[in-house]
Amino acid sequence: MSLASHTTPLLSRIISSSVAAANQAGIIIRDIMKKGELGIVQKESARDLQTEADRAAQRCIITSLNKHFPKMTIIGEEGEVESSLASGQVFDTSTHTPINVTCPPTLTSLSEEEVCMLSTHTPTDTSTHTPTDTPTDTPTDTPINVTCPSTLTSLSEEEVVVWVDPLDGTAEYTQGLLDHVTVLIGIASGGKAIGGVIHQPYYNYQNPGSALGRTVWGVVGGEVGGMAMVKPPPGKLIVTTTRSHSSSTVNDAITSVSPTEVLRVGGAGHKVMLLLEGRAHVYIFASPGCKKWDTCAPQAILEAAGGVLTDIKGIPIPYHATAPHRNSTGVLATAKGQDHGTFVDKIPSHVKDNLKA
Numbered sequence: 001m002s003l004a005s006h007t008t009p010l011l012s013r014i015i016s017s018s019v020a021a022a023n024q025a026g027i028i029i030r031d032i033m034k035k036g037e038l039g040i041v042q043k044e045s046a047r048d049l050q051t052e053a054d055r056a057a058q059r060c061i062i063t064s065l066n067k068h069f070p071k072m073t074i075i076g077e078e079g080e081v082e083s084s085l086a087s088g089q090v091f092d093t094s095t096h097t098p099i100n101v102t103c104p105p106t107l108t109s110l111s112e113e114e115v116c117m118l119s120t121h122t123p124t125d126t127s128t129h130t131p132t133d134t135p136t137d138t139p140t141d142t143p144i145n146v147t148c149p150s151t152l153t154s155l156s157e158e159e160v161v162v163w164v165d166p167l168d169g170t171a172e173y174t175q176g177l178l179d180h181v182t183v184l185i186g187i188a189s190g191g192k193a194i195g196g197v198i199h200q201p202y203y204n205y206q207n208p209g210s211a212l213g214r215t216v217w218g219v220v221g222g223e224v225g226g227m228a229m230v231k232p233p234p235g236k237l238i239v240t241t242t243r244s245h246s247s248s249t250v251n252d253a254i255t256s257v258s259p260t261e262v263l264r265v266g267g268a269g270h271k272v273m274l275l276l277e278g279r280a281h282v283y284i285f286a287s288p289g290c291k292k293w294d295t296c297a298p299q300a301i302l303e304a305a306g307g308v309l310t311d312i313k314g315i316p317i318p319y320h321a322t323a324p325h326r327n328s329t330g331v332l333a334t335a336k337g338q339d340h341g342t343f344v345d346k347i348p349s350h351v352k353d354n355l356k357a
């Protein structure tokens with residue numbers, strides 16, 4: 001069954017396919033956690049990890065998107081998993097050391113696409129959900145209806161760059177902080193984030209009997225689907241920031257806005273979800289650690305919801321295929337109704353000067 005008719009605008013079809021791929025990736029992420037064999041490798045530093053879930057989820061997403069949209073540029077956080085693809089322009093950003101994994105003879109002839117399909121039919125749960133829970137994952141081949149703004153209806157595949165973070169919040173995943181984990185698929189064109197999908201594989205995992213996992217999507221200038229948005233409480237200033245990549249600069253930036261509360265949680269996707277859920281007013285990360293795949297999808301959804309995401313100086317983040325992967329000048333995001341410029345102005349000069357492009 002096809003994901004959507006070809007009379008449907010390209011952006012709507014990409015969002016629909018991305019929702020399906022992100023749901024699949026979520027199943028894989030939960031499966032690997034359930035089996036407990038995380039296969040952790042260190043990338044650039046001890047605070048920069050990759051697990052088998054990051055690798056397998058990326059393989060699933062990129063294989064699926066490349067199959068449906070072969071002329072699109074896809075840039076994924078993890079590497080090596082895309083190299084066998086026949087068509088499309090796919091960038092390998094891997095820096096990790098490969099590990100040796102012995103494959104049982106019964107599984108040697110598996111194709112990448114079969115791995116995704118097998119996962120579709122293998123519902124999984126987390127420990128706090130009883131085995132009798134009804135699987136609640138969205139079937140991967142059910143298209144969602146996404147209205148495309150008229151300015152984006154004539155987009156071609158060649159103009160689209162997709163930034164994939166198959167598992168955002170890897171540090172928290174390895175530490176069992178499962179609700180910090182998201183799958184991020186960001187869609188860009190002309191250097192701008194135009195659409196995005198955030199899947200939370202463990203949404204509701206501490207509420208047995210409730211639907212496990214959810215997927216939120218948005219189109220800039222269009223709508224947000226998959227959740228009910230809430231305004232953050234008036235009379236407070238709740239800041240969300242990193243819990244695993246902190247520094248004195250990060251803390252100086254937070255102090256400068258005089259928060260009433262600071263939520264130190266993992267993942268860029270998770271923190272933007274807090275803004276959309278009205279649980280925080282502003283997300284401040286005055287550090288160069290975040291990359292384009294961390295911010296593209298969250299930015300698109302936040303902007304579709306009336307919020308703003310820029311670097312710490314208030315400058316837009318570029319999402320061209322050739323843009324540097326690193327967001328070296330930090331991240332500042334505000335929920336709908338907040339004055340983004342006021343926060344930019346409050347960040348001290350020494351913090352801004354410390355973050356060079």
Ligand SMILES: Nc1ncnc2c1ncn2[C@@H]1O[C@H](COP(=O)(O)O)[C@@H](O)[C@H]1OP(=O)(O)O
Pocket residue numbers: 047048049077165167168169170171241242243244245246265266267268285288289290291294
């Ligand atoms: N110093 C860093 N090294 C590697 N990744 C980082 C770093 N800082 C931030 N990130 C990425 O940005 C996300 C948000 O950061 P934080 O949770 O610290 O606020 C992290 O989950 C991680 O994405 P990922 O988990 O996909 O590697």
Ligand SMILES: [Mg+2]
Pocket residue numbers: 048049050077170
């Ligand atoms: Mg990572």
Ligand SMILES: [Mg+2]
Pocket residue numbers: 165167168169268293294
């Ligand atoms: Mg990330």
Ligand SMILES: [Mg+2]
Pocket residue numbers: 054077165166167168169170
């Ligand atoms: Mg990641």
